[in-house]
Amino acid sequence: MTAAPGSGPPVASGSGPLEAVLFDMDGTLFDSEPLWDVSLADLAEMLGGTLSSETRRRVIGGNLRDTTRIIHEDLGVEADVEESAAWLLERTRQLFALGVPWRPAAQAVVESVRRQGIATALVTSSHRALVTEVLAQLEPGLFDVVVCGDEVSRPKPDPEAYLTAAERLGVDPRNCVALEDSGRGIAAALAAGCVVVAVPEDGAALGDGHGAVVVPLEAVTVDRLMSLLADRVRPRLTL
Structure with a gap:
């Protein structure tokens, strides 16, 4: 279907x-998008870069793995997608837990x-x-x-x-x-x-x-x- x-x-x-x-x-x-703004920027910083506004726009509504992959591509870094996705998930969970x-x-x-x-x-x-x-x-x-x-x-x-x-x-x-x-x-x-x-x-x-x-x-x-x-x-x- x-x-x-x-x-x-x-x-x-x-x-x-x-x-x-x-x-x-x-x-x-x-x-919750402002909370994602924080966690996504934190991920980019953790990877040694800065999240661009264009990349932030591209990942809206996306799943965790695709979001991480896009950020890796945007920053030009070679990192493990699964590890970065797990890091992003936990950081976002911490923010969500605050309300x-x-x-x-x-x-x-x-x-x-x-x-x-x-x-x-x-x-x-x-x-x-x-x-x-x-x-x-x-x-x-x-x-x-x-x-x-x-x-x-x-x-x-x-x-x-x-x-x-x-x-x-x-x-x-x-x-x-x-x-x-x-x-x-x-x-x-x-x-x-x-x-x-x-x-x-x-x-x-x-x-x-x-x-x-x-x-x-x-x-x-x-x-x-x-x-x-x-x-x-x-x-x-x-x-």
């Missing part, structure tokens, strides 16, 4: 009810979905060690299913993580809406067949949304998600 990243979801002749909302973690629900704040309006969105009795999943490229630190800071039971980056064989932009979440929830991914903030994540959710809502802090940074409907996070409501799924039309930019 794997589709080419960015090719868009299968077009259904009709749509069912909204069965689940699937949430990305970093940068979508939680303001990861919600993005404005994000908690209200998740809680409103829960109040409607709609299933929820957290679908992230982050490793379980990091997700555990975040979940420990939350009210239990906000997410029915959690799929982490080290629990799938093909990370985003492959749809495996989203397909896995839908399968565990027992729902059709075409009856799900995914909230994402990065090009990789949007491509993964679209390829899985979800309706995708992009909620980046800077909507202009995504251009035309990469095939997602761009909506400010504070404007996301359950009714709006239901309407997008019911319409099942070619995605369009929403300001």
Whole structure:
């Protein structure tokens, strides 16, 4: 069921009810990107270099191993990718343990979905060690299913993580809406067949949304998600 990243979801002749909302973690629900800024800069310094702004942009939404590989290439260093990835994971875990704040309006969105009795999943490229630190800071039971980056064989932009979440929830991914903030994540959710809502802090940074409907996070409501799924039309930019 794997589709080419960015090719868009299968077009259904009709749509069912909204069965689940699937949430990305970093940068979508939680303001964790500043913490990644610190750990990535620390990794570059540990390797004897300085992280460029372009490389930082390139690794947004990426998995740990690819992120480390890109940083090695950018710095021109020959180092063990697995060792650097383990170092980065532990440094980031330490920062996450100090507290990861919600993005404005994000908690209200998740809680409103829960109040409607709609299933929820957290679908992230982050490793379980990091997700555990975040979940420990939350009210239990906000997410029915959690799929982490080290629990799938093909990370985003492959749809495996989203397909896995839908399968565990027992729902059709075409009856799900995914909230994402990065090009990789949007491509993964679209390829899985979800309706995708992009909620980046800077909507202009995504251009035309990469095939997602761009909506400010504070404007996301359950009714709006239901309407997008019911319409099942070619995605369009929403300001």
